[in-house]
Amino acid sequence: MTALRQTLQMFVRNVRVLMRQPAYLLITLIQPIIWLLLFAALFKAVADIPGFKGTYLNFFTPGVVVMLALFSAGWSGMGAVEDIQSGVMDRMLTTPVWRGALNGGAVLYSAFTVMIQTVLIIVLALILGADFKGGVIGVIMMMIVGALLAAAVSSLSNAVGLLGRQRETVIGTVSFFQLPLTFLSTGMMQASLLPHWIRDVAKFNPVNWAVVAARAAAMQKTDWGVVGTRVGLLFALVLVSAFLAQRAFGRYQKSL
Amino acid sequence: METAIEAVELRKAYPPGVQALDGITLEVEAGTIFGVLGPNGAGKSTLTRVLCALTRPDSGTATVCGIDVIKDPVQVRHVIGVVGQKHGSDANATGRENLVLHGQFYGITGRDLRSRVDDSLERVGLVDAADRLVKTYSGGMARRLDIAMGLLNRPKMLFLDEPTTGLDPEARAEMWRDISVLAAGQDMTIWLTTHYMEEADNLASQLAIVDRGHVVARGTPDELKREVSGDTLQVELAEADDGSARLALSRMAGLDDVEVNGRALRARVANGGSALPGVLASLDNQGIKVASVTVARPSLDDVYLRYAGRAFEEADQEADPTSKDSFPPTTPTAV
Numbered sequence: 001m002t003a004l005r006q007t008l009q010m011f012v013r014n015v016r017v018l019m020r021q022p023a024y025l026l027i028t029l030i031q032p033i034i035w036l037l038l039f040a041a042l043f044k045a046v047a048d049i050p051g052f053k054g055t056y057l058n059f060f061t062p063g064v065v066v067m068l069a070l071f072s073a074g075w076s077g078m079g080a081v082e083d084i085q086s087g088v089m090d091r092m093l094t095t096p097v098w099r100g101a102l103n104g105g106a107v108l109y110s111a112f113t114v115m116i117q118t119v120l121i122i123v124l125a126l127i128l129g130a131d132f133k134g135g136v137i138g139v140i141m142m143m144i145v146g147a148l149l150a151a152a153v154s155s156l157s158n159a160v161g162l163l164g165r166q167r168e169t170v171i172g173t174v175s176f177f178q179l180p181l182t183f184l185s186t187g188m189m190q191a192s193l194l195p196h197w198i199r200d201v202a203k204f205n206p207v208n209w210a211v212v213a214a215r216a217a218a219m220q221k222t223d224w225g226v227v228g229t230r231v232g233l234l235f236a237l238v239l240v241s242a243f244l245a246q247r248a249f250g251r252y253q254k255s256l
Numbered sequence: 257m258e259t260a261i262e263a264v265e266l267r268k269a270y271p272p273g274v275q276a277l278d279g280i281t282l283e284v285e286a287g288t289i290f291g292v293l294g295p296n297g298a299g300k301s302t303l304t305r306v307l308c309a310l311t312r313p314d315s316g317t318a319t320v321c322g323i324d325v326i327k328d329p330v331q332v333r334h335v336i337g338v339v340g341q342k343h344g345s346d347a348n349a350t351g352r353e354n355l356v357l358h359g360q361f362y363g364i365t366g367r368d369l370r371s372r373v374d375d376s377l378e379r380v381g382l383v384d385a386a387d388r389l390v391k392t393y394s395g396g397m398a399r400r401l402d403i404a405m406g407l408l409n410r411p412k413m414l415f416l417d418e419p420t421t422g423l424d425p426e427a428r429a430e431m432w433r434d435i436s437v438l439a440a441g442q443d444m445t446i447w448l449t450t451h452y453m454e455e456a457d458n459l460a461s462q463l464a465i466v467d468r469g470h471v472v473a474r475g476t477p478d479e480l481k482r483e484v485s486g487d488t489l490q491v492e493l494a495e496a497d498d499g500s501a502r503l504a505l506s507r508m509a510g511l512d513d514v515e516v517n518g519r520a521l522r523a524r525v526a527n528g529g530s531a532l533p534g535v536l537a538s539l540d541n542q543g544i545k546v547a548s549v550t551v552a553r554p555s556l557d558d559v560y561l562r563y564a565g566r567a568f569e570e571a572d573q574e575a576d577p578t579s580k581d582s583f584p585p586t587t588p589t590a591v
Binding site (some may be wrong): 002005006009010013083086088090091092094096202221254255256 | 311330
């Protein structure tokens with residue numbers, strides 16, 4: 001009970017910081033809009049490639065949701081670095097606070113931000129004429145998928161922040177992975193049009209699990225088999241990542 | 257005597273091979289201010305972090321208020337308060353928000369939490385600034401907020417790790433007053449690490465001098481100073497000595513290292529106060545007129561020199577830059 005309460009308290013701390021920085025709040029809200037408009041316009045012609053099924057907007061909307069989850073949660077570790085450098089982390093660690101709450105608050109915050117951003121994308125996509133065949137339930141499932149990926153990425157980013165303790169380490173590591181993971185998925189390009197090796201690699205890519213699940217949930221009559229397996233995998237990843245973040249706290253404290 | 261801290265043979269090394277703690281054994285009596293004095297890189301902060309259960313030693317054991325810091329770190333955290341070297345407050349939150357979240361970490365909730373937060377804001381004089389963001393606070397105010405956070409859980413043992421480093425002289429003097437008040441008012445033991453001789457001398461009732469991961473001396477500041485070959489007696493003569501003053505004092509028992517340089521006369525003596533009348537009488541007998549007399553007690557600088565075998569400032573400069581105890585070099589030299 002205390003553990004859960006402290007996680008929520010850490011979450012509230014993060015939300016409050018976001019609210020106090022209007023510029024950052026604005027960027028967080030505008031970014032998804034720009035992405036969807038820009039990418040949908042840029043890749044419109046992809047839909048004309050022989051073998052591509054449907055409109056690019058329908059195809060790409062789940063891709064944007066997942067990319068946002070990956071990109072915004074990726075910076076979560078910056079908060080950990082900031083707390084370490086300012087002394088806040090060590091002060092928190094001298095209290096009996098449940099260690100999981102320190103990571104958990106940031107994870108919840110990442111998941112929450114991505115959900116808000118996803119709502120914006122969905123509204124915009126509807127205006128642009130996207131067709132969510134999965135209905136309300138399918139769309140909610142897509143939000144959950146985005147939040148799960150964000151939660152896993154946030155834990156991993158926090159772990160990098162705790163081990164590296166430098167902004168540069170987080171920036172370097174996160175940007176090293178972001179684009180390759182995006183392109184090694186079916187987020188922007190239909191699987192049948194991808195080179196074989198990428199299709200093979202994508203099977204092991206959590207970003208692709210999320211894209212496949214989001215698409216199968218929201219953009220067609222929901223295929224619960226596809227969604228269920230991928231969500232299961234993502235959920236397992238959330239747990240493994242949280243465990244790794246806990247280990248990183250241990251390593252950090254040992255090195256103090 | 258009740259023991260607040262008992263540490264036995266604590267060792268901790270950091271890669272690459274920096275032995276921050278090299279077998280530290282010490283005991284702290286409950287209800288006192290225990291000072292830990294040492295230059296940069298001596299291991300003070302590492303020792304503090306081990307005792308706060310913030311990090312684990314490579315070997316050795318320690319208890320705080322009777323609780324084992326290695327086996328039962330969570331219990332230790334409940335009974336201690338910690339004010340670290342760096343500010344521990346979140347600059348993007350208000351003073352009050354910082355205190356509330358800190359209290360929640362101890363599982364304090366509801367009305368109890370609100371009243372504790374109000375009390376501690378009042379106690380450190382931050383009532384008016386309570387709802388301002390900490391980034392608008394002065395250095396002294398932020399430090400007082402740190403103290404308020406350290407006291408929120410009503411600790412039995414308060415750790416202050418270099419609480420005045422980086423503060424201007426005025427804020428430092430204020431902090432000294434606050435620490436004295438804390439020590440007087442409560443049934444609390446205070447652990448104070450410092451880099452300033454003056455601070456240890458003023459505040460600590462018991463002192464450990466730490467150098468290169470070892471405790472090199474223990475005792476009250478006065479005991480430690482007494483062990484360093486006595487006081488220095490300085491006599492200024494009305495006229496330059498023609499040799500008779502030196503002769504008169506050399507014959508006196510208990511005076512060592514008599515040195516005369518023009519009108520200035522120096523000697524070392526076990527107890528300056530009790531030797532003084534004899535010295536004056538003996539000079540008077542010879543018809544030598546005295547302009548002024550001073551008796552200087554040895555400073556902790558002398559003590560440090562004696563036990564660590566090097567001057568404090570020198571040790572400070574030697575400090576390994578990779579050391580965990582290093583600070584910005586901008587702090588004024590108050591040694």
